[in-house]
Amino acid sequence: MSLNIQEWFGMIDLYTKHELLGGNAMNSRERVHAVLNHQLPDRVPNGLGGCETAGLHVIAYDNLQELMGVEQKPARVDTFMMNAVFEEPVIRAMDGDLILLASPNMCKSDLRGDADGQWKEQKLWGKTFSIPVQDYFSVNSDGYLVWDSCGGVICPKGSYYFDQNEAVDLMAEIEVPDPEQFHPRDTIEEKTLRNLENAAKKLYEETDLSLCLGESITDLQVAPGGMIGSMVLMMEEPDVMRALLSKCVEAGLKQIELLEQAVGKYVDILSVAHDFGDNNGVTIGEELWRDIYKPFYKQFFQGWRSITNMKINLHSCGSIASILGDLIECGVQIVNPVQTSAAGMSAEALKQRFGKDVVFWGGGYDAQLIDISSSYEDVYRNVYKNVKILGAGGNYIFAGVHNLPANMPEHHLKAMLDAYRDARDY
Known part of the structure; x- marks a missing residue:
């Protein structure tokens, strides 16, 4: 595949200026800022562990600590998905560039700042971890x-x-909700805001890492009656679903205003999630998605971008290639986890179609494509190829596809990181 970097971005001058001003490599924050602004950094940033859905199951993370030669303390577990909280020594050892500030909608305890008394040791799967x-x-x-x-x-x-x-x-039987009785959360506790502000300020001033704030706001995943019930509602009572979504948009934007005041000057990325796809395509179909969801995502993302410079990181699993152009039109800026095993989601196809318009975060190692018995060499080749394809011309943050599983072999971890380091230069 041939990619014309100059034609896409016209941004080589940023790196050239950086070289002329001293020739030193960018620091992590500069590197991520360049990518988020569609400029070419000195190398592909490493975002492994930088958001809730770009990490490792805590068992795999424990192996990573050992592989990196980091002093092994009981790894902290965000029990919502049993993924690990990446600590700064591990991030540094693996040449990481992003750190997850907090995950208020998922983790019951603070990840950073003054978290004393919020974590306790617990034996899980024969190992000692730290849990909320x-x-x-x-x-x-x-x-x-x-x-x-x-x-x-x-x-x-x-x-x-x-x-x-x-x-x-x-x-x-599906009970049709009354939109007048639907009141999604539109505030954030003052204590939470101050904890976020203090932790963000400390990380911003004491490290050069780029900060990502995890899922913190009311999103558009309203699903009365569960996933099945909400699908029925979209078909039989679409106006009810639209009324619920409208309230979610209003609530989420109010919360973004609060977050902007608290951490907007420190945080680069704010995450939101909505799994639109399965392995074969958009679960509810493209046309229904465009009819029900697209107008509200356009309102939500455009409102978001008018409030804050924190970039929109949309986590959406599965095959979403058929609506990715719509999401970009709505205003999405980053897409995660880049599930390359899903239909139409190959690294080549995604980069060719959308690589100039959106930042991809993930896609490096897909556990659905790489068999657990694969050799170091096979994993290395696969990851190296993906990083080169997705990283060409910029607009890419390295990570695996979602949170990589507990049984990921240690030699796969090593091959993945070795391949990233060898492929990250432009």
């Missing part, structure tokens, strides 16, 4: 790990993930 103090786990008579504080969901033997308690009843 509100979480409780036990082992039942069958030897299954039980998450007692989450409705008693269980993790079967040999697994690293928890099952749902109940199956979805596809025949359940």
